[in-house]
Amino acid sequence: MIWSVRHRGNRWRRNHDKRWNLRQDRRKFIGSSGFAAPKIPHLAWLARHTNCDIKKIDDKTVELSLPDHLDFEENYADTVDHFAALRKAANAGYRIKELVFDNIRFVSPAAALVLASEVDRWNQRIGGKLKSYDHKWDNDIKRLLCGMGFFELLNIKRPTIPADHEISLTFLNFIRGTSAVRDSGKLARQLRMNIEALVGAEIQRHFLFEGLSEAITNVGQHAYPLDPFDISKKQWWLSASYKPVDQELVVMFYDQGRGIPNTLPMKWASFELVKRLFSSWTDSQKIEAAMEYGRTATKRSERGKGLQNLIEFAKAHDEGKLSIYSHFGLYRVIWSKKSGTKTLLRDHEHSIGGTLIEWSVKL
Amino acid sequence: MKTIKIATDFSETPLGRYPTDGDFNGTRFREEFLLPALTTEGKVAVDIDDVEGYGSSFLDEAFGGLVRKGHFTVGALKNKLDIQYHRPEFKMYRDLVWKYIDEARPEKGK
Known part of the structure; x- marks a missing residue:
């Protein structure tokens, strides 16, 4: 009897382990x-x-x-x-x-x-x-x-x-950061110094830091699920490029997280709920909604002030562009001192696998 | 009047809202620097110059958090807190600090 119980227990444990491993493989792969x-x-x-x-x-x-x-x-x-x-x-x-x-x-x-x-x-x-x-x-x-x-x-x-x-x-050489880095601000400053060495002039450092600090904060707070099996460890990558002929500086920030559309909360008493239920609310529209002042994934009143910071670096120049690719959507703001602001929304059939924020400015 | 200069007393690269965002977050600045000074001194000046920049998360948590956490009312902060800057590009951050303080409401039970 004792042997039998022990035997069944082992068999159950073996099956359980097998099911567990299969589930983890599937989770990792999807x-x-x-x-x-x-x-x-x-x-x-x-x-x-x-x-x-x-x-x-x-x-x-x-x-x-x-x-x-x-x-x-x-x-x-x-x-x-x-x-x-x-x-x-x-x-x-x-x-x-x-x-x-x-x-x-x-x-x-x-x-x-x-x-x-x-x-x-x-x-x-x-x-x-x-x-x-x-x-x-x-x-x-x-x-x-x-x-x-x-x-x-x-x-x-x-x-x-x-x-x-x-x-x-x-x-510029890419910089990798994680939420475990205790002073991510220093990495953002390092990129700014590298950019200034490359272009040979000072750039709008405060606006760049504003945008990068909010992008980094967003990765720590929202981008990645709380999944102990996820090896991505809330990582992000940062780099920049410069085209001297056009004096065009591009700064890029990428994370492999869930994407802004998947972390955006609904306003329950609104038309957005109906749109989401009928899947007619596209990812680009969700990114646009996330740029609203006060909208947050944490449902806390103080949150949701950060994403608007992203546009400031583009607007600090005569011509600038902010592009946010997240999941299937693209949200782009084109800024020009002469013609003001234009917004473009686009949706794709394939996900970018995270969120890419790209600032493009004319120095 | 006590003066706190963020760049030298705290960090030149303050970033984030909570301790999970890094060591130089808004919660830490509020709890370890701002709040002790405001509770022991009559008036406190905060010099916001000479940092790399400020994200909204840091400013809102550090300053708006004083009202949300029930430490001070908006009126009391207007009397006790002086945000100082010398470089013109920091004026926008002074305005943002007061905006976040004005918008903050005490959390339930605070």
Whole structure:
């Protein structure tokens, strides 16, 4: 009798452990993407759902080729699909033999930062360096990605850039922060100092700090779920680029959290509830609503003053633009001293896998 | 009158609302610097110059929190608190401090 009870107990425990592990695998794999996946993601499924060029090397190893244009403006779906594939492959435990950059002819600053975050996350999760080989890379791409710190991420020796090479766009080395960093403000200040060294002039530091401090606070308070199995550890990535010809400075901040649309509270006694019930409230409209003064995900009266700060850095210049990509939505404010403010809302079929905030200003 | 200079007495990069946001958050500034000074001194001047900048979360929690937590009324703070700046770009932060104090309402039970 005693043996029997013990035996049943062990069997129950084994089944329980099996169910628990399966549940955790599924949780890790689905993550914050917009669609569910099979428990064990087959390569064919990965390729079909992300429209990516994924070459199978063996059962657990793949090779992923990146598209010729990595850009959220002109090639959003393709760009996002490849980042999603990278994240899903990492979550599923696939080892990526090589990340192929050979086809890339253009990479926007924002896309480069999101790619850096995915590679960085892959390195943390799989516990090794993601490999790539730069011998066939376009020279411009090589120089740009070198500036952002890709060569360290990809375990490649930094290339030597010819001194006479024309510099049309420069990226700053990306900065990674987490909510565990006790003085994130210093990281924001470090970026500002790097920007000033790059452009050779002082920038609107107070407005930049306002925007960055609220973006960082938002990550700590709302962006990530309270999930002990989530390895993302409330991380964020920050960088900037400068184009001397146009005197255009772009500052980017990215987190891989749930996204603003998923953390926005409803006003229960309003039309928004009806819209959400009938799924007619788009993500871009939710981001716009989040920019309202006093709207907060914490339901506390003092909260909800922060997101409006984001626009101030753009408005501190003659021409500026704030773009917030979050989940499926894009909310953009274009500011010009001559023509005032224009707002643009756009929704996509694929999620950006978090929130990307991009400030673009003319110095 | 006691003077607290945020840049030298607290941090040049104050950020966030709660301790989970980092060491130099608005709650800590209110509880460890502002509140002791306001309760022991007749009048307190806060010098807001020379920091990297201020996010709304920090300013609202540090100053608006004085009213929300029931430590002071808006009227009492107008008599006791002086927000000082010398560089013109910090005027907007002085205005924001008073805006958040004016908007704050005591929480239930405070």
